[in-house]
Amino acid sequence: PRISAEQMLDHIAQLKGIGNKSERKELVAALLEKVNLSKDKKKNLGGYSGGMKQRFGIAQALMGNPKLIIVDEPTAGLDPAERNRFYNLLSQIGENTIVILSTHIVEDVRTLCSDMAIICEGQLMYNGKPDTAIDEIEGKIYSKTIVKEDVSKYKGEYKIISTQLKGGQLNIRIYSDTDPGNGFIQAPVVLEDFYFSKIAEKVDVVTL
Incomplete structure:
Protein backbone atom coordinates (compact mmCIF):
# COMPACT_ATOMS: atom_id res chain seq x y z
CA PRO A 1 0.00 0.00 0.00
CA ARG A 2 2.95 2.39 0.46
CA ILE A 3 4.17 1.98 -3.09
CA SER A 4 2.98 4.34 -5.79
CA ALA A 5 1.04 3.32 -8.89
CA GLU A 6 3.97 4.31 -11.07
CA GLN A 7 6.43 2.21 -9.05
CA MET A 8 4.14 -0.82 -8.98
CA LEU A 9 3.54 -0.78 -12.72
CA ASP A 10 7.28 -0.43 -13.31
CA HIS A 11 7.85 -3.47 -11.09
CA ILE A 12 5.21 -5.47 -12.97
CA ALA A 13 6.80 -4.49 -16.27
CA GLN A 14 10.12 -5.85 -15.05
CA LEU A 15 8.43 -9.12 -14.04
CA LYS A 16 7.03 -9.34 -17.57
CA GLY A 17 10.56 -9.16 -18.95
CA ILE A 18 10.74 -5.54 -20.03
CA GLY A 19 14.33 -4.81 -19.08
CA ASN A 20 14.89 -1.49 -20.82
CA LYS A 21 14.25 1.31 -18.31
CA SER A 22 13.21 3.94 -20.84
CA GLU A 23 10.86 1.47 -22.52
CA ARG A 24 9.27 0.67 -19.16
CA LYS A 25 8.89 4.35 -18.32
CA GLU A 26 7.17 5.03 -21.63
CA LEU A 27 4.85 2.04 -21.24
CA VAL A 28 3.92 2.89 -17.65
CA ALA A 29 3.17 6.50 -18.59
CA ALA A 30 0.98 5.37 -21.50
CA LEU A 31 -0.99 2.94 -19.32
CA LEU A 32 -1.55 5.46 -16.55
CA GLU A 33 -2.75 7.96 -19.14
CA LYS A 34 -5.10 5.38 -20.64
CA VAL A 35 -6.80 4.69 -17.30
CA ASN A 36 -6.79 8.38 -16.30
CA LEU A 37 -4.39 8.01 -13.38
CA SER A 38 -1.50 10.14 -14.62
CA LYS A 39 -2.07 12.91 -12.13
CA ASP A 40 -2.17 10.38 -9.28
CA LYS A 41 0.81 8.30 -10.38
CA LYS A 42 2.93 9.33 -7.37
CA LYS A 43 0.16 8.64 -4.89
CA ASN A 44 0.40 5.52 -2.72
CA LEU A 45 -1.94 2.76 -3.85
CA GLY A 46 -3.26 2.47 -0.30
CA GLY A 47 -4.75 5.94 -0.66
CA TYR A 48 -6.61 5.15 -3.88
CA SER A 49 -10.41 5.12 -3.95
CA GLY A 50 -12.27 2.00 -5.04
CA GLY A 51 -12.67 3.29 -8.57
CA MET A 52 -9.02 4.26 -8.83
CA LYS A 53 -8.01 0.78 -7.69
CA GLN A 54 -10.26 -0.74 -10.34
CA ARG A 55 -8.68 1.41 -13.02
CA PHE A 56 -5.21 0.56 -11.76
CA GLY A 57 -6.13 -3.13 -12.02
CA ILE A 58 -7.02 -2.60 -15.67
CA ALA A 59 -3.66 -0.91 -16.24
CA GLN A 60 -1.94 -4.00 -14.83
CA ALA A 61 -4.01 -6.27 -17.06
CA SER A 102 -18.78 -11.23 -14.90
CA THR A 103 -21.38 -9.29 -12.93
CA HIS A 104 -24.69 -9.44 -11.06
CA ILE A 105 -25.38 -5.79 -11.90
CA VAL A 106 -27.69 -5.80 -14.91
CA GLU A 107 -26.93 -2.15 -15.63
CA ASP A 108 -23.33 -3.16 -16.37
CA VAL A 109 -24.52 -5.56 -19.05
CA ARG A 110 -26.97 -3.13 -20.61
CA THR A 111 -24.35 -0.39 -20.76
CA LEU A 112 -21.32 -2.36 -21.90
CA CYS A 113 -22.14 -5.66 -23.57
CA SER A 114 -22.99 -6.55 -27.15
CA ASP A 115 -23.51 -10.20 -26.14
CA MET A 116 -24.44 -11.74 -22.81
CA ALA A 117 -25.00 -15.05 -21.05
CA ILE A 118 -27.14 -15.77 -17.99
CA ILE A 119 -25.96 -18.60 -15.74
CA CYS A 120 -28.00 -19.81 -12.76
CA GLU A 121 -26.87 -22.61 -10.46
CA GLY A 122 -24.30 -23.71 -13.01
CA GLN A 123 -26.78 -23.92 -15.90
CA LEU A 124 -26.69 -21.69 -18.98
CA MET A 125 -30.11 -20.06 -19.15
CA TYR A 126 -29.50 -17.69 -22.07
CA ASN A 127 -26.82 -16.78 -24.56
CA GLY A 128 -27.45 -13.92 -26.98
CA LYS A 129 -27.73 -10.18 -27.41
CA PRO A 130 -29.31 -7.90 -24.79
CA ASP A 131 -31.57 -6.24 -27.38
CA THR A 132 -32.81 -9.64 -28.54
CA ALA A 133 -33.52 -10.60 -24.94
CA ILE A 134 -35.67 -7.52 -24.43
CA ASP A 135 -37.54 -8.18 -27.69
CA GLU A 136 -38.39 -11.70 -26.47
CA ILE A 137 -40.41 -10.40 -23.52
CA GLU A 138 -41.72 -7.15 -25.01
CA GLY A 139 -45.40 -6.76 -24.09
CA LYS A 140 -45.27 -9.68 -21.65
CA ILE A 141 -44.33 -7.89 -18.42
CA TYR A 142 -47.10 -6.61 -16.13
CA SER A 143 -46.99 -4.87 -12.78
CA LYS A 144 -49.33 -4.30 -9.86
CA THR A 145 -49.07 -2.90 -6.34
CA ILE A 146 -50.50 -5.14 -3.64
CA VAL A 147 -50.38 -5.48 0.14
CA LYS A 148 -47.43 -7.68 1.01
CA GLU A 149 -49.63 -10.11 2.94
CA ASP A 150 -51.24 -11.17 -0.36
CA VAL A 151 -48.00 -12.11 -2.09
CA SER A 152 -48.43 -15.85 -1.46
CA LYS A 153 -51.80 -15.80 -3.24
CA TYR A 154 -50.34 -14.00 -6.26
CA LYS A 155 -47.30 -16.25 -6.24
CA GLY A 156 -49.55 -19.25 -6.71
CA GLU A 157 -51.46 -17.70 -9.62
CA TYR A 158 -48.81 -15.81 -11.59
CA LYS A 159 -45.17 -16.07 -12.64
CA ILE A 160 -43.71 -13.37 -10.43
CA ILE A 161 -40.28 -12.31 -11.64
CA SER A 162 -39.49 -9.50 -9.19
CA THR A 163 -40.84 -7.66 -6.16
CA GLN A 164 -40.12 -4.27 -4.65
CA LEU A 165 -41.37 -3.20 -1.22
CA LYS A 166 -42.03 0.50 -0.68
CA GLY A 167 -44.00 2.17 2.10
CA GLY A 168 -45.62 -1.08 3.17
CA GLN A 169 -46.90 -1.75 -0.36
CA LEU A 170 -45.44 -4.41 -2.61
CA ASN A 171 -44.99 -3.84 -6.32
CA ILE A 172 -44.85 -7.12 -8.20
CA ARG A 173 -43.81 -7.68 -11.80
CA ILE A 174 -45.03 -10.79 -13.58
CA TYR A 175 -44.36 -12.51 -16.89
CA SER A 176 -47.47 -13.42 -18.89
CA ASP A 177 -48.05 -14.23 -22.56
CA THR A 178 -51.55 -12.74 -22.31
CA ASP A 179 -53.09 -9.82 -20.44
CA PRO A 180 -53.69 -11.17 -16.92
CA GLY A 181 -56.33 -8.56 -16.07
CA ASN A 182 -57.04 -8.31 -12.32
CA GLY A 183 -55.63 -4.79 -12.11
CA PHE A 184 -52.28 -5.57 -13.71
CA ILE A 185 -50.80 -2.91 -15.99
CA GLN A 186 -48.46 -3.65 -18.89
CA ALA A 187 -45.03 -2.34 -17.90
CA PRO A 188 -42.13 -0.98 -19.95
CA VAL A 189 -39.61 -3.79 -20.37
CA VAL A 190 -36.06 -3.50 -19.05
CA LEU A 191 -33.21 -5.99 -19.32
CA GLU A 192 -33.53 -6.79 -15.62
CA ASP A 193 -37.00 -8.25 -16.35
CA PHE A 194 -35.48 -10.75 -18.75
CA TYR A 195 -32.76 -11.67 -16.25
CA PHE A 196 -35.30 -12.33 -13.50
CA SER A 197 -37.63 -14.22 -15.84
CA LYS A 198 -34.80 -16.62 -16.64
CA ILE A 199 -33.50 -17.22 -13.13
CA ALA A 200 -37.10 -17.62 -11.93
CA GLU A 201 -37.08 -20.89 -13.86
CA LYS A 202 -34.51 -22.21 -11.35
CA VAL A 203 -34.89 -20.29 -8.09
CA ASP A 204 -37.50 -18.41 -6.06
CA VAL A 205 -37.14 -14.73 -6.91
CA VAL A 206 -39.84 -13.45 -4.55
CA THR A 207 -38.17 -11.41 -1.79
CA LEU A 208 -39.63 -9.23 0.97
Missing part, protein backbone atom coordinates in the same frame (compact mmCIF):
# COMPACT_ATOMS: atom_id res chain seq x y z
CA LEU A 62 -3.12 -4.23 -20.15
CA MET A 63 0.60 -4.46 -19.43
CA GLY A 64 1.06 -7.51 -21.64
CA ASN A 65 -1.13 -6.19 -24.48
CA PRO A 66 -3.65 -9.04 -24.02
CA LYS A 67 -6.24 -10.09 -26.58
CA LEU A 68 -8.68 -11.03 -23.79
CA ILE A 69 -9.49 -9.44 -20.42
CA ILE A 70 -11.83 -10.93 -17.80
CA VAL A 71 -13.24 -8.52 -15.21
CA ASP A 72 -15.23 -9.74 -12.19
CA GLU A 73 -17.86 -7.44 -10.62
CA PRO A 74 -15.93 -4.36 -11.81
CA THR A 75 -18.40 -1.72 -10.62
CA ALA A 76 -19.30 -3.20 -7.22
CA GLY A 77 -18.96 -0.53 -4.54
CA LEU A 78 -18.30 2.32 -6.96
CA ASP A 79 -20.14 5.63 -6.74
CA PRO A 80 -22.05 6.78 -9.86
CA ALA A 81 -19.24 9.03 -11.10
CA GLU A 82 -16.60 6.29 -10.79
CA ARG A 83 -18.98 3.80 -12.38
CA ASN A 84 -19.37 6.02 -15.43
CA ARG A 85 -15.61 6.47 -15.71
CA PHE A 86 -15.16 2.72 -15.58
CA TYR A 87 -17.88 2.15 -18.18
CA ASN A 88 -16.08 4.54 -20.53
CA LEU A 89 -12.74 2.85 -19.89
CA LEU A 90 -14.05 -0.66 -20.56
CA SER A 91 -15.87 0.52 -23.68
CA GLN A 92 -12.65 2.04 -24.98
CA ILE A 93 -10.66 -1.11 -24.24
CA GLY A 94 -13.36 -3.23 -25.87
CA GLU A 95 -12.68 -1.58 -29.23
CA ASN A 96 -9.44 -3.56 -29.57
CA THR A 97 -9.65 -6.26 -26.90
CA ILE A 98 -12.22 -8.92 -26.04
CA VAL A 99 -13.64 -8.07 -22.60
CA ILE A 100 -15.53 -10.74 -20.64
CA LEU A 101 -17.58 -9.17 -17.87
